[in-house]
Amino acid sequence: MKNLTKLTVALFAMATLSFVGCGGTDYSIAPVSGKVTCDGQPVPGIRLVFTPMPNEANTDPGPWSTGVTNAQGEYTLETRYKKNGAAVGKHTVSFEFEGDDGDAGSLEDLEEDLEDAREDGTREEFDAIKKQIDQIRAKKSGRPKINEEFTIIAEVPEGGTDAADFDLPK
Numbered sequence: 001m002k003n004l005t006k007l008t009v010a011l012f013a014m015a016t017l018s019f020v021g022c023g024g025t026d027y028s029i030a031p032v033s034g035k036v037t038c039d040g041q042p043v044p045g046i047r048l049v050f051t052p053m054p055n056e057a058n059t060d061p062g063p064w065s066t067g068v069t070n071a072q073g074e075y076t077l078e079t080r081y082k083k084n085g086a087a088v089g090k091h092t093v094s095f096e097f098e099g100d101d102g103d104a105g106s107l108e109d110l111e112e113d114l115e116d117a118r119e120d121g122t123r124e125e126f127d128a129i130k131k132q133i134d135q136i137r138a139k140k141s142g143r144p145k146i147n148e149e150f151t152i153i154a155e156v157p158e159g160g161t162d163a164a165d166f167d168l169p170k
Helices: 002-020 098-120 123-140
Strands: 034-036 046-052 065-068 075-076 091-098 153-154 166-168
Touching: 091 166, 098 123
Parallel strands: 034 166
Antiparallel strands: 034 075, 046 065, 046 091, 065 075, 091 153
């Protein structure tokens, strides 16, 4: 009876492992860093998202990776699982500015406030709102023109790279 119980437990464990799998991956992670520029000038505060591209041989090429540029336009990628790097292979790379969601709404609100201040406010209110608008516009001027449709194809080589550099169009 003891042997039958052991056999049943062993068969159940083997069946479970076959069904669930061993949890291995068909991809490897390599370190990736680089620099983002526009007309040769560093672009700070831009988020890069590397999304692995599936192919016929591998429909699950790995997790996406992301990084944000510093003041010098430099970034280092980290996977969604907080591992340094990106999956080896081809990726679509998308770009977005950090904190821009608030700027667009803020700019519209400030422009309305400016009109109100022009009609009913004091000169100090008008000047303060105008200064905020000018600061947001200056922050955005000269930056690359990117949007949701702007993507680049990039290759992450075995062994990684520290030269995944992008010069974005103005």
